[in-house]
Amino acid sequence: MSDALSWTIDLPDPSPYPMCSKLSLPQYGLHNEISTFAGARFDWKETAEEHVFKVDLPGLKKEEVKVELEEGSVLKISGERKREKAEKTDTWRLSERSSGSFLRRFNLPENTKADGVKAAMENGVLTVSVPKEEVKKPEVKSIEISG
Numbered sequence: 001m002s003d004a005l006s007w008t009i010d011l012p013d014p015s016p017y018p019m020c021s022k023l024s025l026p027q028y029g030l031h032n033e034i035s036t037f038a039g040a041r042f043d044w045k046e047t048a049e050e051h052v053f054k055v056d057l058p059g060l061k062k063e064e065v066k067v068e069l070e071e072g073s074v075l076k077i078s079g080e081r082k083r084e085k086a087e088k089t090d091t092w093r094l095s096e097r098s099s100g101s102f103l104r105r106f107n108l109p110e111n112t113k114a115d116g117v118k119a120a121m122e123n124g125v126l127t128v129s130v131p132k133e134e135v136k137k138p139e140v141k142s143i144e145i146s147g
Contacts, residue, residue, distance in 0.1 A: 040055055040056070040057060040079070040102035040104070041055065041056055042054070042055045042077075042104060043055070044106065046132075048132075049131065050131045051108065051109075051112060051129070051132065052127065052128070052129055053075065053077070053106065053126075053127070053128040053129075053130070054126065054127050054128075055077060055104075055125070056124060056125055057079065057121070057124055057125070057126055058124040059081065059097075059124065060079055060081055061121075062121040062126075064079050064080060065077070065078070065079035065121065066078045066079060067117075067119045067126075067128055069114055070105075072114040073108050073110075073112070073114070074106065074107055075105065075106040075108055075117075075128065076103070076105050077104050077106075077126070077128065078101065078102060078103040078104070079101070079102055080100065080101045080102075081098065081099045082099060083099040084099075108130060111132045111133055111134075112130050112131070112132060113130070113132065113133045116131040117131075
């Protein structure tokens with residue numbers, strides 16, 4: 001990061017779902033996750049066929065975003081918006097656009113197919129689709145009682 005003034009903000013996960021991780025909360029065993037790019041807001045929707053994650057990332061290119069699957073059950077989405085370089089002759093009058101890094105991890109339920117994850121970015125919105133697989137119910141076999 002540059003020598004310019006930078007800031008960090010810790011945001012709790014607004015989701016009522018316990019599967020979502022928190023930002024920058026070491027007591028939950030996370031690695032100092034940073035969110036200086038506080039504009040990265042996520043949605044997680046579950047349909048009958050898949051889990052769909054969406055995040056608004058205006059101004060970011062797909063090359064500046066990373067989507068990873070850790071150990072087959074943790075979806076990790078991260079990225080960085082670099083601060084615009086100023087020329088020595090430039091005079092900034094106002095600078096409100098966020099810059100910095102973001103990182104979010106989501107613990108996926110057991111019914112997900114790790115090999116079918118897809119990601120697409122369109123008009124500054126990243127969409128990650130994680131297909132679901134049918135959870136096999138344990139087979140129950142009746143045993144006849146003799147006697």
